[in-house]
Amino acid sequence: MKDHMKTIFIVNPRAQKKSASEIERTIQRKFHSVPYEIIQTHYPGHATAIARKAVHEQSNTLVAIGGDGTINEVLNGMVYSDSVLGIIPSGTANDLASYYHIPRNLEQACDILLQRKAMQVDVVQVNDRFYLTAGGLGFPCEVAALANVIKNFGWFGILLGKILSHQIYLLALLLAISKTEHHRIVKIDYQNQKMKCDILSLMINNQPFLGKKFQMAPAAINNDGL
Helix, strand or coil, rough: CCCCCCCCEEHHHHCCCCCCCHHHHHHHHHHHCCEHHHEEECCCCCCHHHHHHHHHHCCEEEEEECHHHHHHHHHEEEHHCCCEEEEECCCCHHHHHCCCCCCCCHHHHHHHHHHHHCCCCEEEECEEEEECCEEEEEEEHHHHHHHHHHCCCCCHHHHHHHHHHHHHHHHHHHHHHHHCCCCCEEEEEECCEEEEEEEEEEEEEEEHHHHHHHHEECCCCCCCCC
């Protein structure tokens, strides 16, 4: 099999519930007949650089092993390419994986990847950045930022993240509510209509839920072209 058929597994070690050796053993057992490479990330934005290099070398499948942040970084390194994005969820919320009912179980997620059932999805672009789930500004972003602060608060944050899992967003929500100021002044220019709004939040959602619990846009579908 040619090198360009290689599958690249991009692993965020900070998001893993399992050890690196267990992940490697499982991938080796499941993908023994497929050329592959496992690469760990070491800093924010590294997954984007890895994905961009893999696309340049014509790898046909890039698998993000981590949470929605890892998936977003990989996406931003491969958008506009012909490569396929695969997911093995191992983060806190795993919103995109939940949308597609991809299990957190490592072996079951690998089995789904081996089926090669790829589909096209809508990608949202904001300036020079891309995302697949939800994005915006205002209060929900404050909640997400606080959740990241908690998770990155040394060994205590790592332990709390593992104990609470996606419930850490509820803790962040309570902390965000305690702040006195939440409004944002935004200018919206859309189809020759201009508005100036004092908002709590402005969200553009590509799927119904955010943080696994919050139904932000119940009717959203991520491949309807809207």
